[in-house]
Amino acid sequence: MSQAHVLRIENLHANVGPKEILRGIDLELKSGEVHAIMGPNGSGKSTLSHVLMGKPGYEVTAGSIHLDGTDLLSLPAWERAQAGLFLVSQYPIEVPGVSLEEALNAAFETRSRDASDLHKNILNEANRLGFPLELLARSLNVDFSGGEKKRNEMVQLAVLKPKFAVLDEIDSGLDIDALRDVSKRVEEATNDDQLGVLAITHYSRLLKELRPDQVHVMVRGEIVATAGPELASQLEKTGYAEYGVEEPAAMAGGNVFSPLP
Amino acid sequence: MPTSAIEEWRYSDIDDLDLSRYSVFGGTSAPAELDSALASPILEANPNALIIKTQNGIIDPSFAPPKGISLEATDPEDISHDFSAADVFSYINVLLANPVTITIGADHDASRPVVVIRYLDAREAAVFPNLCLKLETNVKAQVVEILASPPDADLLAIPITKIFQEDDSELDYLLVQDLGPGCVMIGHQASRLMSKAKLRSMSIVGGGSYSRLFTTSTIAGPGADSNLNAAYFGSRRQVLDFRTLQEHSARNGRSELYFKGAGANESHLVYSGLIKVDKGAISTDAFQTNKNLVLSEGARADSVPNLDIQENDVRCSHASAVGPIDEDQQYYLESRGIRPEIVQRLIVAGFFAEMADRSEIAGVKNILTELSARKWKEFQS
Numbered sequence: 001m002s003q004a005h006v007l008r009i010e011n012l013h014a015n016v017g018p019k020e021i022l023r024g025i026d027l028e029l030k031s032g033e034v035h036a037i038m039g040p041n042g043s044g045k046s047t048l049s050h051v052l053m054g055k056p057g058y059e060v061t062a063g064s065i066h067l068d069g070t071d072l073l074s075l076p077a078w079e080r081a082q083a084g085l086f087l088v089s090q091y092p093i094e095v096p097g098v099s100l101e102e103a104l105n106a107a108f109e110t111r112s113r114d115a116s117d118l119h120k121n122i123l124n125e126a127n128r129l130g131f132p133l134e135l136l137a138r139s140l141n142v143d144f145s146g147g148e149k150k151r152n153e154m155v156q157l158a159v160l161k162p163k164f165a166v167l168d169e170i171d172s173g174l175d176i177d178a179l180r181d182v183s184k185r186v187e188e189a190t191n192d193d194q195l196g197v198l199a200i201t202h203y204s205r206l207l208k209e210l211r212p213d214q215v216h217v218m219v220r221g222e223i224v225a226t227a228g229p230e231l232a233s234q235l236e237k238t239g240y241a242e243y244g245v246e247e248p249a250a251m252a253g254g255n256v257f258s259p260l261p
Numbered sequence: 262m263p264t265s266a267i268e269e270w271r272y273s274d275i276d277d278l279d280l281s282r283y284s285v286f287g288g289t290s291a292p293a294e295l296d297s298a299l300a301s302p303i304l305e306a307n308p309n310a311l312i313i314k315t316q317n318g319i320i321d322p323s324f325a326p327p328k329g330i331s332l333e334a335t336d337p338e339d340i341s342h343d344f345s346a347a348d349v350f351s352y353i354n355v356l357l358a359n360p361v362t363i364t365i366g367a368d369h370d371a372s373r374p375v376v377v378i379r380y381l382d383a384r385e386a387a388v389f390p391n392l393c394l395k396l397e398t399n400v401k402a403q404v405v406e407i408l409a410s411p412p413d414a415d416l417l418a419i420p421i422t423k424i425f426q427e428d429d430s431e432l433d434y435l436l437v438q439d440l441g442p443g444c445v446m447i448g449h450q451a452s453r454l455m456s457k458a459k460l461r462s463m464s465i466v467g468g469g470s471y472s473r474l475f476t477t478s479t480i481a482g483p484g485a486d487s488n489l490n491a492a493y494f495g496s497r498r499q500v501l502d503f504r505t506l507q508e509h510s511a512r513n514g515r516s517e518l519y520f521k522g523a524g525a526n527e528s529h530l531v532y533s534g535l536i537k538v539d540k541g542a543i544s545t546d547a548f549q550t551n552k553n554l555v556l557s558e559g560a561r562a563d564s565v566p567n568l569d570i571q572e573n574d575v576r577c578s579h580a581s582a583v584g585p586i587d588e589d590q591q592y593y594l595e596s597r598g599i600r601p602e603i604v605q606r607l608i609v610a611g612f613f614a615e616m617a618d619r620s621e622i623a624g625v626k627n628i629l630t631e632l633s634a635r636k637w638k639e640f641q642s
Binding site for chain 2: 087089093097106109110111139156160
């Protein structure tokens with residue numbers, strides 16, 4: 001049993017340009033837990049994922065993020081990753097000429113981790129996740145389908161074994177089989193490695209596969225409701241209307257209507 | 262003497278070239294072995310290669326050509342004629358060179374790459390390597406040219422390579438340039454493709470204080486296909502200067518050019534290319550892409566693509582890009598917990614590795630890896 005870790009977000013405020021997008025987020029996530037953040041378009045969900053990971057271009061104006069005792073806001077993205085945070089990107093970036101194995105090798109090198117089993121681990125995870133082995137030697141994400149990109153993100157997560165993972169709209173661009181494979185692997189990681197998961201999503205479809213312990217509703221940069229998984233089912237029926245948002249957003253199978261970037 | 266005031270020499274280092282420093286190499290030299298880390302992957306990956314050694318432009322007299330290859334110490338005038346007018350340096354080359362013509366015929370064993378080593382170790386001299394490659398009808402071949410010097414060489418290299426392909430011939434050609442930092446190169450590579458001939462060319466340029474390569478390819482017969490690639494990485498105060506001409510004189514031809522460079526430290530990359538489609542060259546496809554990664558504030562890249570189209574029924578495009586490492590790529594890899602400087606090294610290595618499948622010659626990928634590793638080291642030191 002691995003040691004229990006805590007990711008704690010307190011009173012987090014962040015701007016993009018002059019505009020305040022996050023307006024006081026509080027959230028605590030422990031090892032092995034799955035929390036979902038749901039919300040309509042433009043509620044600040046993706047901003048939260050980028051601020052957590054440390055993407056340039058976001059200005060934190062107040063609040064804190066701690067992973068155990070480590071102040072993540074004082075660290076650049078690569079050191080946050082080393083501290084144990086992993087972001088599954090909504091739109092994984094194409095990196096011409098760099099293969100998955102080269103990238104993971106460099107990630108191990110930076111962590112001074114022993115990479116002697118790396119190749120074996122990658123093959124094993126690719127098989128578990130249904131990621132085509134012939135893509136392993138190809139350029140990262142270049143000409144990958146939506147499903148291949150997300151499976152590829154999951155191979156990286158499974159090999160790097162972070163303490164916490166933020167899944168940013170992992171269901172966008174996924175067919176039902178891929179969604180099931182990816183969700184299954186996330187769930188196994190929460191059980192086997194005590195991975196803590198923050199799943200950001202627009203739709204309840206994901207949460208049928210990935211059973212959350214807690215569901216938070218985020219509207220206009222704030223968490224306006226927190227409850228058990230029953231909240232997701234309720235949102236599926238009522239949308240976000242009761243939070244003052246006219247959008248039938250939480251319907252299942254929403255991938256077809258998935259918003260554009 | 263040309264000056265940088267002339268368009269063809271704009272952005273170049275020509276004004277700094279002091280010809281009086283060099284005498285015309287006319288003697289002989291003590292035999293020396295090639296020592297080039299950039300070229301060694303070729304020799305390792307092709308143990309069966311047919312190796313033709315030249316030193317300061319003069320061919321190893323003990324070389325005995327096998328079946329399918331013939332060797333002459335003359336310059337076929339009809340072919341030479343096209344090139345001598347290119348610029349004053351090509352003209353001088355034609356006057357002073359000891360030309361070598363390699364004709365590859367039907368009996369050539371296509372599984373055996375021909376590697377021409379042009380080792381230059383003259384001192385304070387100008388050398389004029391001159392190679393003509395002729396592929397007869399229907400012949401398939403791989404030819405590698407290694408242009409290298411010892412690291413402490415101090416010379417002016419004015420090489421010419423002429424490729425002449427008869428109907429339906431197919432050539433995979435690779436140039437590896439690994440001259441020392443004290444060398445200046447003003448080179449010319451030209452190809453003429455007859456009906457349905459196919460050329461796949463890759464030039465990998467690493468060395469020289471000023472290295473200029475003028476690449477011309479002429480679609481001279483209908484249906485010919487010319488694929489021109491180059492990878493180069495400038496460091497310190499290097500000037501790497503590429504001029505290209507894709508000339509379509511016959512119909513149904515295709516040419517595709519893809520030149521990629523990275524510039525570090527105070528280096529300067531230059532690319533200027535022209536696609537020229539002559540009257541009558543209908544149904545032409547011609548494409549030109551030049552991408553430049555600029556890795557430091559002191560580095561600079563100029564990229565000037567041009568089109569001159571005299572015919573209507575053609576498909577032509579050109580694209581050029583000059584910029585730093587892509588921020589999104591940088592962030593994406595950093596978010597996997599990779600140190601920023603390692604991320605940069607990976608992205609730059611990838612920028613070149615991506616070129617590897619543009620050549621079928623074994624060992625190209627390792628040369629590209631060696632080029633980016635070596636130059637990255639120079640950049641960081």
